[in-house]
Amino acid sequence: MVTFEAMQFKDIIGHQEVKNHLIDSVKNNRVSHAQLFLGEEGSGNLPLAIAYAQYISCENKTDHDSCGSCPSCIKFGKLIHPDLHFVFPVAATKAVPKNPVSARFGNEWRELVLDKKGYITLAHLQEKLETENKQLLIPKDESVEILKTLSLKTYESEYKIMIIWFPEKFNNTSANKLLKIIEEPPAKTLFILVAHDAEQIIATILSRTQLVKVGRIGEEVLQQELMQRFGLDEQLAHHAAHLSDGNFIKAKKILERNEVEESFHDLFVDWMRSAFKADVPGLIDWTENMARTSFGREKQKQFLKYSLHLFRECLIQNYAQDNLNRMAENEAQFLQKFAPYIHGANCMESIELFNDAIYHIERNANPKVLFLDVSLKLTKLLRVPVPQG
Numbered sequence: 001m002v003t004f005e006a007m008q009f010k011d012i013i014g015h016q017e018v019k020n021h022l023i024d025s026v027k028n029n030r031v032s033h034a035q036l037f038l039g040e041e042g043s044g045n046l047p048l049a050i051a052y053a054q055y056i057s058c059e060n061k062t063d064h065d066s067c068g069s070c071p072s073c074i075k076f077g078k079l080i081h082p083d084l085h086f087v088f089p090v091a092a093t094k095a096v097p098k099n100p101v102s103a104r105f106g107n108e109w110r111e112l113v114l115d116k117k118g119y120i121t122l123a124h125l126q127e128k129l130e131t132e133n134k135q136l137l138i139p140k141d142e143s144v145e146i147l148k149t150l151s152l153k154t155y156e157s158e159y160k161i162m163i164i165w166f167p168e169k170f171n172n173t174s175a176n177k178l179l180k181i182i183e184e185p186p187a188k189t190l191f192i193l194v195a196h197d198a199e200q201i202i203a204t205i206l207s208r209t210q211l212v213k214v215g216r217i218g219e220e221v222l223q224q225e226l227m228q229r230f231g232l233d234e235q236l237a238h239h240a241a242h243l244s245d246g247n248f249i250k251a252k253k254i255l256e257r258n259e260v261e262e263s264f265h266d267l268f269v270d271w272m273r274s275a276f277k278a279d280v281p282g283l284i285d286w287t288e289n290m291a292r293t294s295f296g297r298e299k300q301k302q303f304l305k306y307s308l309h310l311f312r313e314c315l316i317q318n319y320a321q322d323n324l325n326r327m328a329e330n331e332a333q334f335l336q337k338f339a340p341y342i343h344g345a346n347c348m349e350s351i352e353l354f355n356d357a358i359y360h361i362e363r364n365a366n367p368k369v370l371f372l373d374v375s376l377k378l379t380k381l382l383r384v385p386v387p388q389g
């Protein structure tokens, strides 16, 4: 079920200059009939295109944004306005095994775009359409569909608006069929092409559109947004904004990874405490938890890799006097105390133990047996005395 979700200018991160430019074009009646919004994935080029279309069609717009509540805006909020059309790359799927075109995937598209508030990637779409890694393309059948759609009268708005996402994926024949209509569209028709890499767009299309450069989201703007949207503290928000290079999708991924590592950290601490105390019932409990089916094989493997990584960090800490600057604070605190127990007399065997475990988990070893075995071996290894001298 698609719920009401507005996609207005105010919901889009940063890009104030682009927003002003777009709003001015409407105010001054200089809306170009074919525009190319160029920006990387994660920049907000698609949400901007949708907000612009909504603004143009709004019956009650202000100087800054669409109203969000007129009949047109409400339909835009669900992406079901009859004069709003989307074209995007597709592939054959189980549900649509032959002649796939965008119109066959309207529901999946709307759900995805609304769910991600327009911040989507090709990989997201591939997953949503269940195309099983098939290349997504805008096939030649699509040009026929586009011409058909544009031959219809507008239903409710002054403009008919067609948003073409990823024109880089146009099949050549398809693109050539569209050149004329992009150059001289029917009256009150608007093309917004949302692209990511100008070099991959067929040159004849590029030359027929007006360029709107979307660029990257400013680091500071993104940081503020992450703090507000996800309630992050300044340090973490800064970290994610900085590493993602003004890419909102990347920033979210960084934060997700961070969350996973935090849960891994707690698990790791429990594990090492029980192993160190040789608390066998505790280790059995821990193993049961680890082997729970909900904690799938892939995550079990990631956890083992994480543990291996921490053991290596302990060694570095012991022998290189590294100050653990690269770690999160809670990790550094724990490792400070734990590191002395990893030393020359047990480090090679420990590392081998984790590597073996990763090897076996990849080859479908029973996780209960495997984790208990590793736990018991660790119990012994952690009690190996520190070599003297």
Ligand SMILES: [Zn+2]
Pocket: 057, 058, 059, 060, 061, 066, 067, 068, 069, 070, 071, 072, 073
């Ligand atoms: Zn409105």
